[in-house]
Amino acid sequence: MKNRNRFRGKLNIKLRYLTLIRILVAFMAFALILVLQQAGISYNSSKFSDNYLGASEVVNKQTAGTTKCLLLYDSQDLVSNDAIVQYRMILKDMRVAYDEVDVSKAQLPAFTSYKNVVIAFTDINKIGINAINLLDWVENSGGHLLVWLPMSKSTVFQAMFNKLGIDDMGDTYATISSFKAVDGFMLGSGTTYKIDDAYEVAMTVSLTDDSRVMASTEDGRVPLIWYRTCGKGRVVVDNFGYTGKAYRGINASAYSLLDDISIYPVINASAFYLDDFPSPVPSGDATYINRDYNVSVAEFYSKYWWPDLINLADKYKIKFTGLIIENYGDDTDGEVYRNNSLGDYHFYGDMLLHMGGELGYHGYNHQPLVTDERHYDLDDLGYSVWDSEDAMYKALKELTEFSAQAFPATDLSVYVPPSNVLSPAGRQLISKKISNIKAISSTYLPGSVAYDQEFEVASDGIIEAPRVVSGAIFDDYQKITAFSELNMHYVNSHFMHPDDLLDEDRGAALGWPTLYKNIDNYCAWLQKNAPSIRQTTGSGMAGAVKNYASMGLDISETDEWLHISVSNYMGPAYVFVRINNGAIIKDIYGGKIEKLTGNLYLLELNGSEVSLIKKTD
Numbered sequence: 001m002k003n004r005n006r007f008r009g010k011l012n013i014k015l016r017y018l019t020l021i022r023i024l025v026a027f028m029a030f031a032l033i034l035v036l037q038q039a040g041i042s043y044n045s046s047k048f049s050d051n052y053l054g055a056s057e058v059v060n061k062q063t064a065g066t067t068k069c070l071l072l073y074d075s076q077d078l079v080s081n082d083a084i085v086q087y088r089m090i091l092k093d094m095r096v097a098y099d100e101v102d103v104s105k106a107q108l109p110a111f112t113s114y115k116n117v118v119i120a121f122t123d124i125n126k127i128g129i130n131a132i133n134l135l136d137w138v139e140n141s142g143g144h145l146l147v148w149l150p151m152s153k154s155t156v157f158q159a160m161f162n163k164l165g166i167d168d169m170g171d172t173y174a175t176i177s178s179f180k181a182v183d184g185f186m187l188g189s190g191t192t193y194k195i196d197d198a199y200e201v202a203m204t205v206s207l208t209d210d211s212r213v214m215a216s217t218e219d220g221r222v223p224l225i226w227y228r229t230c231g232k233g234r235v236v237v238d239n240f241g242y243t244g245k246a247y248r249g250i251n252a253s254a255y256s257l258l259d260d261i262s263i264y265p266v267i268n269a270s271a272f273y274l275d276d277f278p279s280p281v282p283s284g285d286a287t288y289i290n291r292d293y294n295v296s297v298a299e300f301y302s303k304y305w306w307p308d309l310i311n312l313a314d315k316y317k318i319k320f321t322g323l324i325i326e327n328y329g330d331d332t333d334g335e336v337y338r339n340n341s342l343g344d345y346h347f348y349g350d351m352l353l354h355m356g357g358e359l360g361y362h363g364y365n366h367q368p369l370v371t372d373e374r375h376y377d378l379d380d381l382g383y384s385v386w387d388s389e390d391a392m393y394k395a396l397k398e399l400t401e402f403s404a405q406a407f408p409a410t411d412l413s414v415y416v417p418p419s420n421v422l423s424p425a426g427r428q429l430i431s432k433k434i435s436n437i438k439a440i441s442s443t444y445l446p447g448s449v450a451y452d453q454e455f456e457v458a459s460d461g462i463i464e465a466p467r468v469v470s471g472a473i474f475d476d477y478q479k480i481t482a483f484s485e486l487n488m489h490y491v492n493s494h495f496m497h498p499d500d501l502l503d504e505d506r507g508a509a510l511g512w513p514t515l516y517k518n519i520d521n522y523c524a525w526l527q528k529n530a531p532s533i534r535q536t537t538g539s540g541m542a543g544a545v546k547n548y549a550s551m552g553l554d555i556s557e558t559d560e561w562l563h564i565s566v567s568n569y570m571g572p573a574y575v576f577v578r579i580n581n582g583a584i585i586k587d588i589y590g591g592k593i594e595k596l597t598g599n600l601y602l603l604e605l606n607g608s609e610v611s612l613i614k615k616t617d
């Protein structure tokens with residue numbers, strides 16, 4: 001207790017000192033805005049707004065070139081059924097053209113037609129003698145085999161597992177509560193990522209000496225990803241076992257060990273969203289603001305929270321995207337009223353714009369665009385449904401007009417659904433009637449009522465640019481999700497709310513200094529592991545997603561060169577290049593390469609034809 005009081009005493013002195021600095025910073029920023037406004041300088045934010053796609057131009061994640069991968073799954077295997085949903089998406093995002101065969105229903109085609117074969121089921125007996133043929137193909141024909149799920153122990157598997165790099169195998173599965181990649185394998189390697197709700201999921205194995213382990217549990221006892229040269233070919237085993245959306249980047253990284261040089265498109269963008277900002281001062285439980293600062297909620301935001309975010313933006317070159325709420329009422333009948341108290345909107349919004357940030361749409365009020373409550377338990381969230389589609393339309397229209405009135409010199413194009421809830425009717429309304437909205441940023445991870453998205457362009461031309469992590473608590477699940485997406489899409493997308501500080505579930509009791517420290521730690525982790533990732537706004541992210549999702553890749557290769565042909569090249573585009581065979585790139589035409597870590601590179605494609613010339617002796 002005594003220690004705590006002493007700590008609090010020190011904290012108070014420090015806080016008082018910081019307060020002065022913060023007020024000064026906020027004052028100077030505001031003074032600068034006034035100067036700039038008088039000088040007639042207008043905002044310049046939505047960099048991609050004139051470059052969105054019309055519905056007729058949409059081409060999404062097209063795989064080009066010849067089919068080179070055979071994906072084997074088993075519709076009678078529960079683990080396989082879960083995994084295949086994610087694995088299809090991983091292959092689509094990596095632009096791998098593949099044939100899919102259900103081993104419970106169909107005969108296997110000849111392996112010789114493929115470069116890569118993927119086993120995404122758990123009982124090898126399902127393919128009988130073909131298991132032996134498969135290994136022959138790897139050894140003698142130079143095939144690449146990925147075992148993408150932990151296998152069950154059986155006589156057949158025991159007879160072949162040496163060739164997969166397994167020396168011995170236990171009878172039970174191991175509980176996997178952590179993941180650690182070796183240095184140089186993935187972005188963010190070297191850190192241990194803990195796993196929430198761990199269960200028995202991985203084979204208990206010891207490996208042969210010629211296996212190369214790329215990831216294991218923290219204590220190193222259970223190898224999770226390894227590869228081995230097998231005759232003329234290569235085998236990769238992904239023993240991680242978890243296949244949810246939050247782990248795609250881990251499973252994709254295992255796939256990227258298969259080819260001699262593995263290439264897949266990435267987004268290369270980092271964005272931070274501030275939901276409900278600007279908005280009227282949120283109401284809620286101010287207990288912890290009183291405890292730590294003894295000021296009103298409004299004062300807390302202007303004197304502490306916002307100056308801290310200005311510092312954060314400055315330190316990490318963040319371009320915040322603020323999402324406007326016009327009022328916190330609960331009217332859902334379509335009768336709308338203009339909010340004429342613009343003081344806070346200008347104070348915060350103008351500063352945000354002048355920091356290189358951007359504004360987007362969040363809501364006329366915070367009631368999600370839902371008219372049919374059967375599908376959404378909005379009551380649980382404390383919301384009501386709208387009377388009709390027309391009522392939703394009137395509210396959205398009011399929001400766009402209010403935003404244009406408050407911020408006449410900037411374009412808004414990104415919509416964030418309140419509470420990440422958006423019904424099909426609301427989604428259609430946006431597409432048909434609110435032409436200002438070019439991109440929707442809801443959430444990447446699925447939730448019971450969430451509008452969850454992939455990074456893609458929808459068939460109506462609207463860009464789906466989901467947010468991946470949120471808030472300021474950063475639990476284990478958030479950390480491993482952020483790590484996974486850095487490696488899957490080379491993306492960071494984070495959102496938080498000013499009223500996190502008013503909600504115990506979102507960490508209010510921890511207090512703002514702790515929450516701010518958490519955010520700072522997250523930004524530091526990101527900066528350390530992706531120092532050159534593009535810092536952008538919501539519309540910048542949308543533009544990056546558009547370029548990424550539109551492109552198709554066709555890769556041809558000889559001993560001397562590797563050529564990438566991009567279909568639907570839309571502008572700056574990026575791919576990860578993982579060099580597994582030790583090749584050295586001597587020259588590049590049409591692009592620029594940067595080493596990220598170990599054998600992983602980022603290649604910027606300057607046009608639709610790019611050639612890498614390999615060093616030959």
Ligand SMILES: [Zn+2]
Nearest residue numbers: 275276418419
């Ligand atoms: Zn919100």
